[in-house]
Amino acid sequence: MFRTSRFYRRTVLARLAVHRRMRSAAWVLPKPRTRAAWVTWADDLYNARAEAIHDEVWRAQAAGEDTSMMVLPVGDPAVPGVGGVVEPEGLTDAARRRRTLMDRLCDALVSPLPRGVWYGKADAVLQETAPMLVADVPGAREALLAAPGVVERGGPGVLRVESGRGGVVLRVHGPTWSLVFGVSPVVRPILIALDTASRTAWRIEDDEDAQDLIRGAVAEVVAEAARFGWGGDKYRPPVASAG
Known part of the structure; x- marks a missing residue:
């Protein structure tokens, strides 16, 4: 009698369960006939499902309904500071150094070298940051607590x-x-810099004792930023340029 492995049986059952949940959806794809085609099929199914969900949320937001999806204003010139670095007047030398450093690190994370997303241009993220505990950086806790409110109030840059x-x-x-942090593909690194040490940024994402504080600050900053995005209450539609 032919016997299948426990892993194979679980895999078949998982496929059947997935198909039972998806059978009535418009984005169901034909089941692959070989194991070699399984990975490609799974990727295609995921992409089709993601597109269908995005379309559903888009239609709901267009109709004025509330949804759980947030759209960040990437490069939106309507957001204060987006579309160019804006420096307010009256900055101290330390504040200017700190702001320049963090904008440079932001650019490095956005446009990394091909060999790794955490290295960035000229290894800037490694050269100009150091791991540190939030409790060991004077003012870091206060900054994390204040960050969502600063984004909410807005201002130049x-x-x-x-x-x-x-x-x-x-x-x-x-x-x-x-504060600089990545939110996609993963929420890291999380960098903070202060005027008291304006030539160095601290990496705080691995501080186990402050995870609730760090995650809460990041989540609230993202939520406030999303208010400027499409569907948010602070969103301003782009003005069509005269042709």
């Missing part, structure tokens, strides 16, 4: 949302601190 080969990266400038 406060927020940048950029996208490139390295994913989606947000940069927030506060009065005496700056």
Whole structure:
């Protein structure tokens, strides 16, 4: 009697379960006939499903309905600071150095070298950052707590949302601190810099004791930034240029 492995049986059952849930959907794809085609089929199915969900959410937002999807204003010139680095007047030398450093690190994360998304241009992320605990950086905790409110209030050069080969990266400038973090493909690195040490940025994403604080700050900053995005209450439609 032919006996199949436990892994193979689980795989077949998983396929059947997936098909039972998807059978009535418009984006069901034909089942592959060989194991070699399974990976390609799974990728195509995922992409088709993602497109269908995106279309569904888009239609709901266009109709004015609330949805759980947030759209970040990547490169949107209507967002203060997006489309060019804007520096307010009256900055101290330390604040200018800190802001320049964090904008440079933001650019490095957005456009990394081909060999790794965490290295960036000229290894800037490695050369100009160091791991640190939030509790060991004076003012870091206060900066994380204040970041969502700073984005909400806005102002010249406060927020940048950029996208490139390295994913989606947000940069927030506060009065005496700056925050840079990637949100896609993963939420890391998370960098913070302060005027008290304006030549170095601290990597804080691995601080286990401050995970709730760090994750909460990142989530709230993203939520505030998404208010400027399509479907958000602060979204401003682009003005069509005269042809």
